[in-house]
Amino acid sequence: MQTMNPVLQVGAYDWNPDVLPAAEFQSRLLRLRERMLAGGWSGAAVFGDRPDHGNLAYLTNFTPRLSGALALIPAEGEVRILSFDGGRMIPAGKETTWVDDVRPAKDPAAAAHEWINELGGGARIAAIDFGVMPKGIFDVLATVPGFADAVDITEFLLNLRRRKSAAEVAAIRGAAALLKQAEAKIHACREEGASFTASVLSAETAARRAGAQDIRSLYSPDGGRTFIPVERPADAAEGPLAAYLAVRNRGYWVDGFITAGAAGAPAGEAAERALRAMMDTARDGASISDLRAARNGRLGNLRAHDIVGDGCGSGLGLSLGEHPDLTDGPDLPLRSGDICSLKVGVADDQAGAAVTSAVVRITGDGREVLWQSLDRESRAAAGGGQ
Amino acid sequence: MKHQDRLRHLQGIMDADGLEAIIALSNADHHVDWGDSVALISGVKPLGPSLSVLEKDGGTRLVVSPRWDVERARAHAHAAKVEGVSDLGAALPNLLDGLGWAKRVGVANLSGMPHGFADSLLSILPNAVVDVTKLVFNAAARKTDEELANARKATEIAERGYRHLLEAAKPGIPECRMAAEIKAITRELGADDNFMMFHAEGHPHAVQPSGERQFEAGDLILAEITPSYGGQFTQICRTACLGEATDTQHEKYELVAAAMNNGIGKAAAGAPMKEICLGIDDVLREAGYGAYCEPPYMNRRGHGLGGTSVAPGNVALNNETILEAGMFFVVHPNQYIPEVGYLLCGEPIAITDGAPEVLTEERAKLGTISI
Numbered sequence: 152m153q154t155m156n157p158v159l160q161v162g163a164y165d166w167n168p169d170v171l172p173a174a175e176f177q178s179r180l181l182r183l184r185e186r187m188l189a190g191g192w193s194g195a196a197v198f199g200d201r202p203d204h205g206n207l208a209y210l211t212n213f214t215p216r217l218s219g220a221l222a223l224i225p226a227e228g229e230v231r232i233l234s235f236d237g238g239r240m241i242p243a244g245k246e247t248t249w250v251d252d253v254r255p256a257k258d259p260a261a262a263a264h265e266w267i268n269e270l271g272g273g274a275r276i277a278a279i280d281f282g283v284m285p286k287g288i289f290d291v292l293a294t295v296p297g298f299a300d301a302v303d304i305t306e307f308l309l310n311l312r313r314r315k316s317a318a319e320v321a322a323i324r325g326a327a328a329l330l331k332q333a334e335a336k337i338h339a340c341r342e343e344g345a346s347f348t349a350s351v352l353s354a355e356t357a358a359r360r361a362g363a364q365d366i367r368s369l370y371s372p373d374g375g376r377t378f379i380p381v382e383r384p385a386d387a388a389e390g391p392l393a394a395y396l397a398v399r400n401r402g403y404w405v406d407g408f409i410t411a412g413a414a415g416a417p418a419g420e421a422a423e424r425a426l427r428a429m430m431d432t433a434r435d436g437a438s439i440s441d442l443r444a445a446r447n448g449r450l451g452n453l454r455a456h457d458i459v460g461d462g463c464g465s466g467l468g469l470s471l472g473e474h475p476d477l478t479d480g481p482d483l484p485l486r487s488g489d490i491c492s493l494k495v496g497v498a499d500d501q502a503g504a505a506v507t508s509a510v511v512r513i514t515g516d517g518r519e520v521l522w523q524s525l526d527r528e529s530r531a532a533a534g535g536g537q
Numbered sequence: 538m539k540h541q542d543r544l545r546h547l548q549g550i551m552d553a554d555g556l557e558a559i560i561a562l563s564n565a566d567h568h569v570d571w572g573d574s575v576a577l578i579s580g581v582k583p584l585g586p587s588l589s590v591l592e593k594d595g596g597t598r599l600v601v602s603p604r605w606d607v608e609r610a611r612a613h614a615h616a617a618k619v620e621g622v623s624d625l626g627a628a629l630p631n632l633l634d635g636l637g638w639a640k641r642v643g644v645a646n647l648s649g650m651p652h653g654f655a656d657s658l659l660s661i662l663p664n665a666v667v668d669v670t671k672l673v674f675n676a677a678a679r680k681t682d683e684e685l686a687n688a689r690k691a692t693e694i695a696e697r698g699y700r701h702l703l704e705a706a707k708p709g710i711p712e713c714r715m716a717a718e719i720k721a722i723t724r725e726l727g728a729d730d731n732f733m734m735f736h737a738e739g740h741p742h743a744v745q746p747s748g749e750r751q752f753e754a755g756d757l758i759l760a761e762i763t764p765s766y767g768g769q770f771t772q773i774c775r776t777a778c779l780g781e782a783t784d785t786q787h788e789k790y791e792l793v794a795a796a797m798n799n800g801i802g803k804a805a806a807g808a809p810m811k812e813i814c815l816g817i818d819d820v821l822r823e824a825g826y827g828a829y830c831e832p833p834y835m836n837r838r839g840h841g842l843g844g845t846s847v848a849p850g851n852v853a854l855n856n857e858t859i860l861e862a863g864m865f866f867v868v869h870p871n872q873y874i875p876e877v878g879y880l881l882c883g884e885p886i887a888i889t890d891g892a893p894e895v896l897t898e899e900r901a902k903l904g905t906i907s908i
Binding site: 153154155156157158159160161162163164165167200201202216217218239240242243246281282283284285286287289290349352353355356359360362363377378379380381382383384457458460 | 564565566567568569570582584585602603604605606608609623647648649650651652653655656711713714716717718720721722724725727729730731732733734735743745746747748749763765766767768770833836
């Protein structure tokens with residue numbers, strides 16, 4: 152889900168080997184290097200920018216702060232990171248990664264030349280996430296032999312990221328716990344009569360104080376019909392508050408839609424039923440079209456909410472939208488190990504508007520629910536709602 | 538100055554340069570050191586990749602992504618036509634269909650966009666394309682009345698954030714946790730964002746992004762508190778000692794603050810920006826720190842503040858920009874002093890027809906935090 156990108160990420164980004172051990176990164180590198188060997192590439196260059204550096208972080212844990220970064224990974228030998236953050240930021244950047252060789256990208260073309268020469272004459276390389284590289288950087292790197300005709304293998308890495316390790320699942324569970332705290336804060340604020348924006352901002356504060364690396368938010372000023380970022384406090388407080396929160400813990404994201412107060416019926420009830428049907432369907436081997444069919448069976452002719460569209464949500468992990476692609480990607484089956492944010496939205500002239508979601512981990516025998524709305528749970532516990 | 542005055546100013550430049558339209562681009566990758574040309578022309582801070590068009594007759598257009606953000610854009614835009622699309626790149630051919638006739642088009646921030654998108658745009662504009670990035674941002678070196686009002690509010694929030702820091706900091710708190718705390722508090726006070734460069738050490742050598750090091754007694758806490766209100770950033774630079782500061786720390790901080798104040802005293806409409814830098818350096822040189830008036834002991838003596846434009850640029854010896862009423866920037870000596878370490882000291886100022894307006898209620902002094 153698109154939220155407003157901050158100018159600087161201020162949370163705890165230092166690499167913690169107790170959370171993500173070096174061996175985990177070596178294992179990921181090994182898989183990449185096997186692919187490089189099969190493809191006949193002497194190296195791989197992995198770009199990451201501030202808004203989304205999931206692939207870069209997957210291999211290095213490096214977090215760009217002010218600009219992008221490029222990891223240069225030889226088929227054999229040490230990994231190098233060129234940081235576009237500037238020389239003064241390098242010490243802080245080094246703290247975020249297990250990679251020893253972090254350099255400022257003062258002259259990226261010269262640095263890329265140097266690396267290509269180290270790989271050997273006529274080296275062919277693979278590229279990851281060059282598609283999001285700003286033209287200003289790409290045009291410079293494209294002058295370097297090997298970079299201009301690098302073969303894109305982004306999809307390979309995105310698929311590798313699908314199956315989460317135990318350490319990754321633990322980080323995601325941590326993010327889900329933080330999301331629950333933030334959600335609880337929203338409910339508490341609303342019960343005290345706080346405005347929509349004050350409730351959302353209090354939830355942000357609660358998550359940050361509890362240790363969230365980052366928290367992003369959207370809220371609806373009109374009962375779930377539209378969603379906007381909190382750009383300044385507003386007094387609106389009437390009716391239910393619909394909000395979207397995304398929380399990051401140790402690099403890993405969890406997100407969810409929350410409704411504090413009764414969502415517009417029958418839109419809310421239809422969205423709840425559709426989400427439950429999708430959750431029941433989500434298992435190893437189920438396809439995206441299976442999820443869509445389960446949802447549509449409950450929504451009938453109700454119009455989909457623009458914020459979700461015809462998609463069923465997204466994969467979650469180091470990015471808020473990663474594989475499996477539940478929007479308009481190929482109709483591939485879910486796999487054990489996938490972590491998905493399932494989303495359903497309705498915005499109908501007659502039925503009203505509602506968006507609801509849940510985070511599930513696909514297991515060998517079904518799914519584990521990592522997060523779903525407190526409101527829904529509490530209503531279910533009270534014998535209502537579902 | 539009103540937003541429409543800025544657009545008329547840009548139209549005048551377009552007319553002189555033979556430009557039939559300006560296409561401003563944003564990847565919504567917000568940065569404290571860059572402007573946002575879409576926000577500059579449309580008045581809307583983009584959520585996702587967006588573009589705005591200013592035509593020579595004054596016609597304006599804004600295209601935002603994601604599509605569902607269109608109502609927010611419509612509510613805030615200074616644009617005649619506002620559209621929402623799910624994929625800006627895919628929508629380009631249709632969006633720019635009306636510009637196919639144009640013989641000379643200016644594009645701002647092309648190099649900041651993903652290269653595939655940028656190349657697609659260039660393929661759609663078959664005629665002369667001119668990079669107008671500097672031109673557009675320089676045209677917004679003078680802030681609008683609304684931007685200045687927002688800067689004042691942002692500065693008030695920054696000072697309240699700093700006061701919260703003085704109350705909340707204590708040994709054992711990780712610096713990143715305190716940075717997050719200040720960011721959260723300033724958000725609750727109305728900031729839409731905050732560039733919190735925040736760092737602590739007993740003898741710091743530079744300010745940098747927060748890590749997980751825990752505060753220790755005797756640390757100098759360096760805080761660049763940079764909230765944005767209504768899309769307009771401000772910045773205050775402060776240094777606080779965790780525990781009693783030494784006499785030397787007080788003395789050196791007062792020196793740096795005096796240098797800053799001397800620099801601010803040079804900030805006048807009609808003077809070149811570099812005069813402020815010289816004013817700061819003069820005081821430090823006289824105190825025997827001339828050798829430290831260059832990198833790596835300092836970086837720049839201040840800079841412009843976005844979100845729309847960071848013009849008039851850095852407070853630096855090589856900036857010959859003539860100051861004009863309405864310009865807004867931060868003056869910060871931010872200086873390494875060998876006896877005590879790196880000291881942050883800075884105030885946001887607006888150039889007026891008389892003395893500069895210092896937006897802070899209380900100017901920087903070395904803070905002390907009881908432990």
